[in-house]
Amino acid sequence: MGIMARRAATAVTSADVARLAGVSRATVSFVLNNTQAHRVSEATRTKVLAAADTLGYVPHAAARSLRAGRxxxxxxxxAVSAIxxxxxxxxxxxxxxxxxxxxxxxxHAGRFTDPGTAARAWAELRPGAVLALDGTSLGAAGAEVLRRAGVRALMAFAPQPAEGVxxxxxxxxxxxxxxxxxxxxxxxRRLGxxxxxxxxxxxxxxxxLAGARSVAARTTATVTPLEMEYTHASAAELASGWAEHGLDGAFAYNDEYAAxxxxxxxxxxxDVPGEVAVVGCDDLVTAALQRPALTTIRLDVPSAAQVAAALHDLIETGTAAPLPAVEPVLVRRESA
Incomplete structure (x- = not known):
């Protein structure tokens, strides 16, 4: 058992793959990293891949990054709950x-007390790029921390630009x-x-919430924040006390909470919409299937392909063409 434990703790290396395949470690590196600048015969490539598969070899990402220079x-x-x-x-x-x-x-779902602490935690991992879906978590100070750590590209979805992002x-x-x-x-007029x-x-x-309040400030409407967990018990508790609030409209954060x-x-x-009109956000497939069908807000977001291409350009060249802003679009249905 002691011998087996020692064997289990010994990592398979590229040298092991090279010995089994009967080639040099450089050739193993060329094949497994798919290096185009060095030509390797198909027969040799097949031997290396077979040896790596037999040994269960997995390339070391950190070492590969050092060799590649990035x-x-x-x-x-x-946060997982935000997804x-x-x-x-x-x-x-x-x-x-x-x-x-x-x-x-x-x-990365870490919990941080402030943007500076968050940036330092991200920098410890030395990523090639950081993409912040919550742009407020990545300000100019955080960007500087990440730049000094060698992060090549910083991208954020945010209401306004930050220096270096x-x-x-x-x-x-x-x-x-x-x-x-x-x-x-x-x-x-009485919105929750x-x-x-x-x-x-x-x-x-x-x-x-601030956006809804800005509308109330220039109309006769009022806005009441309603705390709710995404659980049936929490939602039922909110509904049981609805009459106390006297609300006739609700913006429910997104389609999942709205449903x-x-x-x-x-x-x-x-009755919805007779007594209370309800609006969601995201325009999920299930929004139109609710009864009544849910009025919602579609978010026109740059495609994943556009964002990936921009990140690649930022990593490679430090610049990228602007991407279109995220545009909210109202989708009218029966609930409001």
Whole structure:
């Protein structure tokens, strides 16, 4: 058992692959890294790949990065709770697109007290690029920390540019504005805005609330924040006390929270849209399948292919052509 334990703790190296294949370590490196500048015969390539497969050899990413002079890791800071269906699908597409350029995308769900601490934690991993979906987490100071650590590309979805950061403009306040304006236009004056209790969502929910409040400030509408967890119990508790708030309209943060709210309001005997009009966000496939069909806000986001191409340009050259801003678009259905 002691011998087996020692063997299990011994990592297979490229030297082991080279010995089994009967080639040099350089040839192993050329084959496994798919180095185009060095021609290797198909027969030799087959032998190397077979030897690596037999031994279970996996290249060392850090060592490969050192040889290449750059790290091919693209770090995406994001709390797991912040990744709804819309974002998770987009990130999955982004993984695929980045792989075409030889990059690996990794989600980082660390908890940090401030942007500076976050930037230092990301810098410790020495990624080739950082893509911040919450642009407020990556300011000029954080960008400087990452630049000094050798991070080649910094991209953020944010309402305004930060020095040293390639910015895709996305102002969540506009989502709240659009939702509240529509509810007011439908004759609703007492608006509730669902504020998710889940970690990581306040960075998106707070600006949306601010946008709704800006509409109330210039109309006769009022806005009441409504805290809610994404659980049936929490939503049912909110619905049971709905009459106390006297609300006739609700912006439910996104389609997932909106769908949950629709169901508990119906169970509580509250008619939608008769008594309460409800608006969601993201325009998920399930939004149109709700009863009543959910009025929502579609987010026109640059495609994963566009973002991957821009990140590649930033890593390679330090510059990239501007990407279009994220545009919120109202989708009218029956719930509001």
């Amino acid at each position: 790290n091919n890791l693209v770090l995406i800071p994001a 709804g269906r819309l974002v998770s699908g987009w990130i999955d597409d982004l993984h695929t697109e980045l792989e075409r350029y030889g990059y690996t995308a990794v989600l 390639y910015t895709v403009l996305f102002d969540d306040r506009r989502v709240g504005v659009l939702a509240a304006e529509h509810l007011v236009a439908r004759g609703r 805005v669902v504020m998710p209790r889940e970690r990581g969502l306040s960075a998106f929910a707070e600006p949306r 949950l709210l629709l169901h508990v309001l119906r169970d509580a005997g509250i």
